[in-house]
Amino acid sequence: MSASPTLRQLLLRGCETLGAAANPDASPRLEGELLLAHCLDVDRAYLYAHADDLADPTAVACFDKLVQRRADGEPVAYLTGEQEFWSLPLRVTPSVLIPRPETELLVELALARLPGDQDIRVADIGTGSGAIALAIASERPRAEVHAVDVSADALAVARENARRLALGNVIFHPGSWCTPLAGDFDLVVSNPPYVRADDPHLGTGDLRFEPRAALTPGEDEYLAFRAIADGAAARLLPGGGLLFEHGFRQGEAVRSLLEEQGWKDVETFRDLAGLERVTAGRKPGDA
Ligand code: GLN
Numbered sequence: 001m002s003a004s005p006t007l008r009q010l011l012l013r014g015c016e017t018l019g020a021a022a023n024p025d026a027s028p029r030l031e032g033e034l035l036l037a038h039c040l041d042v043d044r045a046y047l048y049a050h051a052d053d054l055a056d057p058t059a060v061a062c063f064d065k066l067v068q069r070r071a072d073g074e075p076v077a078y079l080t081g082e083q084e085f086w087s088l089p090l091r092v093t094p095s096v097l098i099p100r101p102e103t104e105l106l107v108e109l110a111l112a113r114l115p116g117d118q119d120i121r122v123a124d125i126g127t128g129s130g131a132i133a134l135a136i137a138s139e140r141p142r143a144e145v146h147a148v149d150v151s152a153d154a155l156a157v158a159r160e161n162a163r164r165l166a167l168g169n170v171i172f173h174p175g176s177w178c179t180p181l182a183g184d185f186d187l188v189v190s191n192p193p194y195v196r197a198d199d200p201h202l203g204t205g206d207l208r209f210e211p212r213a214a215l216t217p218g219e220d221e222y223l224a225f226r227a228i229a230d231g232a233a234a235r236l237l238p239g240g241g242l243l244f245e246h247g248f249r250q251g252e253a254v255r256s257l258l259e260e261q262g263w264k265d266v267e268t269f270r271d272l273a274g275l276e277r278v279t280a281g282r283k284p285g286d287a
Pocket residue numbers: 100191192193194195207214215216
């Protein structure tokens with residue numbers, strides 16, 4: 001049997017395998033480090049400080065196995081079981097969408113609409129891992145955040161994240177869109193499924209491993225937006241806000257859909273890549 005490799009040698013070997021597999025959007029060095037750090041139960045900085053340490057056989061076996069699974073396409077976040085969002089370490093499983101950096105724009109816009117010094121009620125529809133609800137709850141301790149998901153498995157992940165982050169101001173509801181919620185909300189936010197069922201994008205990269213129901217509402221890519229906007233209109237206080245994340249080509253259609261339903265101050269915001277990503281509206285009424 002050959003001598004144990006050093007962490008540096010092990011990492012290099014893994015990065016070569018990952019580089020050769022050429023997953024689209026992959027970054028072999030970063031992914032190799034995340035997988036090795038996970039197997040050793042350390043942070044990435046440790047790998048540099050201990051590059052000349054010998055890797056024990058358990059770590060080698062763990063790393064080689066995860067590198068192979070990643071080379072075969074599985075998302076890194078599902079292999080490590082973790083993804084950072086809004087600086088919060090979140091647990092993720094294949095039952096939830098992997099939180100995306102673009103979604104932080106939705107959180108930013110939500111916080112701009114939520115004063116920190118008042119008791120406010122916020123709803124996150126289709127919470128998945130709980131990313132949006134927990135980010136808002138962490139920034140607005142006085143807010144009561146209601147998180148809804150139709151998937152019991154997703155809700156279990158979101159609840160576990162709330163527990164691990166000790167965020168007690170989030171209430172979880174199983175159910176479809178807004179239906180489990182009773183009224184008087186200040187803000188409703190959602191990153192709903194919005195990819196059309198026949199979009200070839202669904203057959204690429206990490207999306208192949210993510211829950212279909214979190215990505216696509218079916219043939220009609222606007223179905224979830226319509227259902228959530230309907231439900232939100234009946235539950236928001238007068239002047240209450242609605243925020244939707246959507247696909248970068250969907251801004252115009254989401255604006256029209258909201259305007260047709262009578263929403264006011266409908267406006268779309270661009271993400272860091274300059275793409276239309278979040279549309280906001282306000283419920284008509286005397287606020
Ligand atoms: N933004 C994701 C993607 O296209 C989709 C997320 C969603 O459907 N809410 O990769």
